Amino acid sequence: MLSVVIPAHNEARVIGRLLDGLLDGERFDVVVVANGCTDDTAEVARAHGVRVVETPKPSKRTALRLGDEAARGYPRLYVDADIELTAASAKALGEALAQGFLAAAPQRVLALDGRSWLVRAYYAIWVRLPHVRAGLFGRGVIAVSEAGNERIRALPPVMADDLAASLAFKAEERVIVPSAEVVIQTPRTFADLMRRRVRAVTSVAELDADAQAGAGDRTGVRDLLAIVIRRPWLAPAAGVFVGVAVLARRRAARAIRAGDYTTWLRDESSRT
16 A cells, blocks of 8 residues: 655645645545644644644654654655645656665656746756756655665654655665656745755755765756756856855854754745
């Protein structure tokens, strides 16, 4: 039985959208872990007929652990509550794991309508970076086999849980499934984008502090040049990308110096 674990902290506005698509004509084992919620997340989830686990602790790490304990089968999908995933895409991920892969993720579809031009420029570069295209992270969905689940459950608890999970698998052990798609709500404003990027920089620093793990490949000048050489019209977007990266590092510096890897800078604009 395909199991789906959805950690959800105050996601009443969007979790119904996810569950509508995920449960369309299918009966998966779905566990929503409402963690530290002060809204109607649990009630909305129950109205969709899925199992709900509640905890007063607002922690994604705790929610994932509780969801794992409650889930009944494999393959197992870990799904963020603010994305959109269809039943067909969930099944496609499960079918990919049946071919012997330990981990799988869907293709990204970025929702960019109504976003500021700075946000659209940033993502025009981000989605073309080699490590972004190949990695499991930044998709809001990771599917694992039972053996893959054992691999990620052995990982230390970190803020960048999806990046750590991606790095836990060799290239030949993971796959991006062309027939599966996830719709990701991007930040609507530059300020919201910066919240996400500061969080990303901080979480990468946490992984880097682990000598064994590390945060994997970095965006380099060669990567940006390769994109601009092939698509010269993206040169202004590359400039925006660099500017965002520099500003995010500066804003994240204080948290990194303090070792603050728990403060979650949440982008509320994507939850509409």
